[in-house]
Amino acid sequence: MKQILKGAGIFALAMAAAGTAAANKADDTLNVAFSKELENVDSYFNSAREGVIMQRSIWDGLVYRDPYTGEYKGNLATDWNWVDDKTLEFNLRQGVTFHNGEPFDADDVVATVNWVADEKNGVKTQRNVNWMESAEKIDQFKVRIHLKAPFPAAIEYLAGPVSIYPNEYYAKVGPTGMGLNPVGTGPYKVVSVEPGKHFVLEKYENYHKDSPKGQANIGRLDIRTIPDFNTQAAELFSGGLDWVWQVPPDQAESLAAMGEFTVANESTMRIGYLQFDAAGRSGENNPFTNKLVRQAISHAIDREAIVASMLKGKSRVVNSACFPSQFGCDQDVTVYDYNPEKAKQLLAEAGYPDGLEIDFYAYRDREYAEAMLGYLEAVGIKSNFKLLQYSALRELSMKGEVSMSFQTWGSYSINDASAIVSQYFKLGSLDSAQDEQIKEWLDVADSSVDSDERKEYYSKALKRIAEEAYWLPLFSYNSNYVFTKDLEYAPTTDAIPRFFQMSWK
């Protein structure tokens, strides 16, 4: 009997403990799951989506772009102007303090910019910072940022990945210390970090009143890394989680059908595309150097069907080599409709009446790639499918050894076409087209401060990319968000969940 009682005691204890794991609206804590480990919270030293999410909550930039209207508003700066096409001047906001009490002024901006712009300090995503030359203090609340070359997308970057760090603290602790004890001016301050595993954030009570981000509503964020979606779902059901995202389409559908949670879907800036070795770097007899073969493949794949049956949600077929909301992303380009007969005919014209055999590389979304293999097979193209790790495929691509690959690009949520076309069509090692005409046009578009001129030249480049079928843009991605019905939240197309915009109903 004693034994049974003892057993019952453990039983009750387990029940009590399982109960305490669940916390939500009642104690003002939002329990969140990440699927991937965020190794270092210092936003300049990770390139993960999870890192961007943390960055927007913990730190502020000089500028803020309203994700719903697209309008730029002053955040740590109150206003700015172009002194010339390589110099930006900012008036800084007064009375802002960092989470550790350090007051914010020009010294923080100058120290941050000068440090991150120096290549030797090894900021992970160089593209986010390498357009800046240096920063200069004019007075305590006025700074100038000097650019290496004219860079019209500067404001977009300053509103995105460039956050301002406290100069004294960062000089002392560096990226390792910042990763373990992050300090910023943002709406949430960090309470604890277990690298890769668990992050706890709390509303910053002294957050500056006039911030365009607004004040945080939810008191506490408890973020855990749970790699397996099924486990995340179990946590949702047992009350251990309130908010998850990147939920696979099928699971999102069944969760929506159950009606216990809010299921929201929003497009992301990531697009998928097929990249062809039009320049013939992978071998001289490469069929992809023939425009007709590239066009044949473009007609062979039913992108609408893949979107409708596999990606679902707000995903759309894209025809231009960029995400439609990006500045300069002209939609008026050649469209390749699904037409297998025409594909066969083009192949025959190209000298492959009996079809051909190709290497098909991919690094993610095996099921989408396999659907495409099926469509190619139907018009007589046999593929040797090769699924590689991302870094391995990238290495091969840089060496020019990849004839055709299924790639994706998220533009780092930068809402400007330069973040994708200029990344891949300016004769770099990842440029499989090596078209000098396109590079010339992109050079104009990338450096002009006249927005009409920029649009005109991006349009020229995008039209030629489509016309030549250098890429076959496939579709935009989407993300499913599943959260408790107590939560008020509208996802944004840049796929950056902003915790400070969430509130309890």
Next chain:
Amino acid sequence: MLVYTLKRLGLALLVTLAVSMLSFALLYLSGDPAAAIAGETANADDIEAVRIYYGFDRPWVVQYGEWMFNAIRGDFGTSYYFKLPVSQLVADRLSVTMLLGLCGISFALLTAVPLGVAAAVRPNSIIDRIALFLSVMGQAMPSFWFGLVLIVLFSIKLRLLPPSGSDNWQNFVMPTIVLGYYAMPAIMRLTRAGMLDVLGADYVRTARAKGAGEFRVMFKHALRNAIIPVVSLAAVQMGFMLGGSIVVESIFALHGAGYLAWESIGRNDLPTVQALILVFSMFYIVFTFLSDLLNAWLDPRMRVG
């Protein structure tokens, strides 16, 4: 016994050295770490800068020598991604894995050995059939599925145990069962086979003939001999649990060393992978070494070999 121990120890050290060298060479061949570290937006110049910054441009023998020299002094370098010392990172993650491994192997031994003995005492009885059924199930069920079944039952239906995390002992109940159940069938079948073998041996008949009690015959005479191969098997299973619990760690979000290894391989975090391979191989080596010693203690004949 001393000579035997020293000989085994020397062999273990040589194996460790060989494993570290081989894994270093394989990692070196597996892909360009500079491209992985430089990230998505890097161009060829950025990657070259990273290559020089981390010293990947040097011959691998030089890189290995440097790594070995530091590793001997306990310095495994800094993780490219966490920006933390690898030794600190690995120690943090290993504590979870070791706890899980110990619980798992204990669970397996505590269930498998009694079941195996019971099955051997009454071969083809109902107990034997049940034991066989359990072992076939354990072998056939993939652990990711079994784990999810447990989660549905204990976390969602009964609300007794938390589905994920590693904060309380409750978090370890389901992972222990899943991990232990996978190792159980082999141990049980081997115990049963060993016991059947031994129970028919002359010395058991002699023991019975001289009037020893059944309990004494079973545990003093029979099990001590039947258990020898089980000890070796359990050692290998334990090594496997410490290095190979990736699936279980991932399902229950335990963040142990296995999952860390899996993630680090994906992102080419060489210092972390290298340290983990060394630690995992050390586990196998240490456990095999210990099981050899234990067997030599159980069976004096082995000390000669």
